[in-house]
Amino acid sequence: MRLSRYFLPILRDTPKEAEIVSHRLMLRAGMIRQQSAGIYSWLPLGLRVLNKICAVIREEQDRSGAVEILMPTIQSADLWRESGRYEAYGKEMLRIKDRHERDMLYGPTNEEVVTDILRSYVKSYKDLPLNLYHIQWKFRDEVRPRFGVMRGREFLMKDAYSFDVDQDAARHAYNRMFTAYLRTFARLGLKAIPMRADTGPIGGDLSHEFIVLAATGESEVFCHKDYLDYETPAVDTDFDSVEGLQDIFAKWTSLYAATEEMHDKAAYDAIPADKQLSARGIEVGHIFYFGTKYSEPMGATVQGPDGQNLLVHGGSYGIGPSRLVAALIEAGHDEAGIVWPDEIAPFDVAVLNLKAGDAATDAACEQLYASLLAKGYDALYDDTDARPGGKFATADLIGVPWQIIVGPKGLAEGKVEIKRRAGGDRETVSLEEALARFKGKAA
RNA sequence: CGGAGUGUGGCUCAGCCUGGUAGAGCACCUCGUUCGGGACGAGGGGGUCGCAGGUUCAAAUCCUGCCACUCCGACCA
Numbered sequence: 001m002r003l004s005r006y007f008l009p010i011l012r013d014t015p016k017e018a019e020i021v022s023h024r025l026m027l028r029a030g031m032i033r034q035q036s037a038g039i040y041s042w043l044p045l046g047l048r049v050l051n052k053i054c055a056v057i058r059e060e061q062d063r064s065g066a067v068e069i070l071m072p073t074i075q076s077a078d079l080w081r082e083s084g085r086y087e088a089y090g091k092e093m094l095r096i097k098d099r100h101e102r103d104m105l106y107g108p109t110n111e112e113v114v115t116d117i118l119r120s121y122v123k124s125y126k127d128l129p130l131n132l133y134h135i136q137w138k139f140r141d142e143v144r145p146r147f148g149v150m151r152g153r154e155f156l157m158k159d160a161y162s163f164d165v166d167q168d169a170a171r172h173a174y175n176r177m178f179t180a181y182l183r184t185f186a187r188l189g190l191k192a193i194p195m196r197a198d199t200g201p202i203g204g205d206l207s208h209e210f211i212v213l214a215a216t217g218e219s220e221v222f223c224h225k226d227y228l229d230y231e232t233p234a235v236d237t238d239f240d241s242v243e244g245l246q247d248i249f250a251k252w253t254s255l256y257a258a259t260e261e262m263h264d265k266a267a268y269d270a271i272p273a274d275k276q277l278s279a280r281g282i283e284v285g286h287i288f289y290f291g292t293k294y295s296e297p298m299g300a301t302v303q304g305p306d307g308q309n310l311l312v313h314g315g316s317y318g319i320g321p322s323r324l325v326a327a328l329i330e331a332g333h334d335e336a337g338i339v340w341p342d343e344i345a346p347f348d349v350a351v352l353n354l355k356a357g358d359a360a361t362d363a364a365c366e367q368l369y370a371s372l373l374a375k376g377y378d379a380l381y382d383d384t385d386a387r388p389g390g391k392f393a394t395a396d397l398i399g400v401p402w403q404i405i406v407g408p409k410g411l412a413e414g415k416v417e418i419k420r421r422a423g424g425d426r427e428t429v430s431l432e433e434a435l436a437r438f439k440g441k442a443a
Numbered sequence: 444c445g446g447a448g449u450g451u452g453g454c455u456c457a458g459c460c461u462g463g464u465a466g467a468g469c470a471c472c473u474c475g476u477u478c479g480g481g482a483c484g485a486g487g488g489g490g491u492c493g494c495a496g497g498u499u500c501a502a503a504u505c506c507u508g509c510c511a512c513u514c515c516g517a518c519c520a
Binding site: 037218 | 444453455456468469470477478480481482511512513514516518519
C-alpha cells in the first residue's frame with residue numbers, strides 16, 4: 001500500500017476522552033472513530049488488525065473441528081420467548097420493532113438462533129458431535145461503555161456452539177474449545193490464563209474465563225505463577241483424542257486461578273508466597289457448558305441408537321476480536337506507539353522514502369516495495385513528502401514490525417537501514433542485502 | 444441508575460467569572476526555501492460557540508429546559 005493513496009488519519013494530539021493507552025493509541029493511529037457511546041467505525045488500519053485477529057481465530061477454530069456459519073444480527077423475539085430469555089435478559093438487550101410491529105432484537109448472543117438451526121436439520125445421534133461458530137457483531141446496551149473498544153456496546157464476537165449426545169461427549173467438546181483457545185491466545189502473543197468463572201445469565205455449571213494479565217484490566221485476578229511458564233498445546237494436537245485433551249484441561253486447571261467473583265482466599269493463601277500472583281486482567285474469552293438449558297425449552301433432540309429422543313447437550317464459547325485489538329495494545333506498546341505481534345501487525349514491513357522526489361531514492365524504494373509485494377508481504381510504502389521525523393513517528397506509532405529506511409545519504413554508498421520496531425535495533429545494509437533479507441512471507 | 448464534569452473550526456485548548464458581534468497552536472490550501480528523528484517564511488480557506496427557549500439595545504458569556512459525550516461507583520457471557 002502506498003501511503004499517499006491510503007486513508008490513515010493519524011492524530012498528533014490525544015483526544016481528551018481516551019483514558020487508557022489502547023484507546024489513546026487506537027485513536028491516534030487512526031484505527032477507529034467513535035460514532036456514539038460504545039459504538040465505533042473501524043478505519044482501514046484498525047480493520048486490517050481486526051481481520052488478522054479473526055484469521056488466527058478461524059484457523060484455530062477450524063483446526064479444532066468447528067464449522068463456520070454466519071447468523072444474523074437481527075433476531076426474532078419469538079425464539080427468545082421460547083427459551084425464556086426474552087423476559088430474563090433485561091435492558092442490556094436492544095429491543096426493536098419492525099414495520100409490522102413485530103418484536104425483534106439486535107442479538108447480544110446467539111444460543112437461540114443456533115439451537116433453532118440445529119433442531120431443524122439435525123435429527124440423528126450420528127450427526128453429532130457438531131460445533132458451529134460464527135464471527136458476527138453483537139450489541140449489548142451496557143449502562144456505561146468505556147475504554148474504547150475494550151468495553152463497547154457494539155462489538156465483534158466469535159461465538160461457537162457445541163452439540164453432543166450426552167454430558168461426556170459435551171465435556172470433550174468443551175475440552176476442544178479449551179485447547180483451541182489456549183492455542184489462539186498464544187498465537188496472538190498473549191499469556192491468557194483460564195480461570196474458573198461464574199456462569200452468569202447463560203447458565204450451566206462448567207465455565208472458564210480466559211484472562212490476559214494487564215495493568216489496565218477491568219477485574220482483579222489471582223493465580224499461581226507457574227501458569228505463566230506453561231507450554232501451549234502443540235499445533236499437531238489430536239483434537240479427537242479424548243484422553244489427550246482431558247490431560248491438557250487437567251494440567252491447565254490443576255493450579256489455583258480465579259477472578260475476583262470466584263476468589264477463594266483460603267485456597268489462594270495456601271499457594272507458596274513466591275508463587276502467588278495477584279494482578280489485574282482483561283477477559284478475552286469465556287467458555288460454558290450449559291447442558292440442556294436451551295435444547296429442553298426449544299425442543300432440540302436427536303434420535304439415539306435405540307430410537308429414543310435425546311436432548312442435545314450444549315456449550316457456548318466466545319472470543320471478542322474487537323476487544324482483543326485493545327488487549328494486544330495494552331500488552332504491547334511503548335512511548336512511540338504500538339508494538340504488534342508480527343502475525344497481527346497491520347503491515348509486515350514499511351519502506352520509508354526519506355526524500356520522495358529524489359530520483360535515486362524513489363527508484364530504490366520502488367524496487368524494494370515491488371519486491372516485497374511480489375514475495376507476499378503486506379508492505380507499506382511511505383512515498384509522501386512528509387518530513388523524515390514524521391515518517392519514523394508514523395511507522396512506529398502504527399507499529400510496523402520491520403522498517404526499511406531509504407535516504408539519499410545512505411544510498412550514495414549503496415546502503416539502506418533496516419529497523420526492528422520492537423526494541424528499535426537498527427542495521428545498515430546494502431540495498432541488495434535488504435532485498436535478500438526478506439525472503440517471502442511464508443519463509 | 445447515583446455522583447462529578449465537559450460541549451467553541453478536523454485535533455488540543457483559550458475566551459465565559461466582569462455581556463459589546465470569536466481567538467491560538469497543530470492540521471489543511473498556495474508560493475518559496477528545505478528535507479537522515481514530527482522544518483521555516485509569506486499568504487489563505489474553514490466555526491449554526493451542542494440544541495431550544497428566556498433576559499437584554501446587545502448573549503459563546505447570564506437564566507431555564509433538553510441533548511450528547513467523558514470520568515468515579517453500581518452493573519456486566
